[in-house]
Ligand SMILES: NC(=O)c1ccc[n+]([C@@H]2O[C@H](COP(=O)([O-])OP(=O)(O)OC[C@H]3O[C@@H](n4cnc5c(N)ncnc54)[C@H](O)[C@@H]3O)[C@@H](O)[C@H]2O)c1
């Protein structure tokens with residue numbers, strides 16, 4: 001299929017673009033490079049464009065005879081979304097509405113959307129199933145949940161076939177270790193800890209050691225970006241027969257912040273300073289997925305479920321690219 005990959009120069013989008021090309025699809029990256037990196041995308045057609053540009057979207061969808069859209073483009077920082085809510089509603093919600101409108105006008109009806117575990121807010125129990133209450137606690141989660149509702153009603157109206165994929169914590173370097181994580185600023189635990197191990201930051205701070213968890217630190221469900229991307233392919237393949245798909249994507253196993261830090265220490269063989277700091281506002285103690293629905297309906301399995309493997313691929317990429325995509 002000819003697939004428009006919005007946000008294809010970002011961390012997950014660049015991995016997806018590489019997988020699509022490897023699988024014989026024809027990806028076309030659409031990214032404004034506000035956060036992504038040209039160097040993250042291999043020899044694939046690239047349009048520097050903004051989701052807000054309806055005319056360019058329509059021209060691209062029609063002119064390139066696009067058959068499906070995979071949509072990764074968004075602002076992704078929870079803390080910033082609390083400080084600047086409208087920035088998040090504009091890019092994540094309004095601009096996605098713009099994209100869906102252009103798709104409708106161009107007659108493109110297949111859509112795979114990057115949603116997030118943040119739609120569940122502070123879940124009362126874990127692991128989380130898709131049916132559990134959607135109760136985001138920040139504008140980032142709300143901005144994504146609003147898109148899910150938009151897709152649901154478009155689908156009910158017979159205007160869209162879509163998959164909303166609720167990622168847990170994406171990590172690792174994918175595409176045979178070639179596509180790594182280079183967010184600026186970086187806010188995610190694994191790359192930040194790796195930066196500490198590389199001596200690029202003075203320490204790694206643990207946000208909260210008094211949670212009701214075995215070692216007092218937060219537990220998250222880390223999923224390798226290769227596993228994440230394979231689920232997109234499977235969802236895309238079922239869109240024609242199943243017009244509405246909603247799946248959690250996690251590996252179901254939780255790892256604490258201390259376990260992540262120890263794994264980076266082991267994998268890297270480096271010692272670094274760990275500082276015990278206050279809790280970060282809005283962090284649930286435990287976020288783990290029940291992804292059985294994706295396993296059952298898509299036939300999806302995690303091929304890299306071990307934290308050690310995820311961290312090792314990330315460590316190798318950062319060691320080979322000490323300045324990220326600036327190299
Ligand atoms: N990283 C995670 O752990 C995680 C977890 C849950 C959900 N997600 C979702 O997955 C998606 C991808 O995340 P990521 O980590 O790859 O983020 P990223 O910031 O690396 O990639 C986003 C890309 O979108 C582009 N972009 C942003 N706004 C744009 C616009 N208006 N027009 C065109 N391009 C635009 C950026 O330049 C960037 O290349 C996001 O939608 C995010 O909300 C990520």
Ligand SMILES: O=c1ccn([C@@H]2O[C@H](COP(=O)(O)OP(=O)(O)O[C@H]3O[C@H](CO)[C@@H](O)[C@H](O)[C@H]3O)[C@@H](O)[C@H]2O)c(=O)[nH]1
Pocket residue numbers: 076116117118167168169170187188189190192204205206207208218219220257280283287
């Ligand atoms: O310097 C740091 C950074 C993070 N953490 C902790 O590490 C855990 C993971 O944090 P982070 O890597 O920032 O991921 P999350 O906040 O869990 O959010 C990610 O995972 C969510 C789904 O679980 C997605 O919605 C978000 O988009 C994605 O960024 C959390 O407990 C943080 O408090 C630290 O202790 N120190």
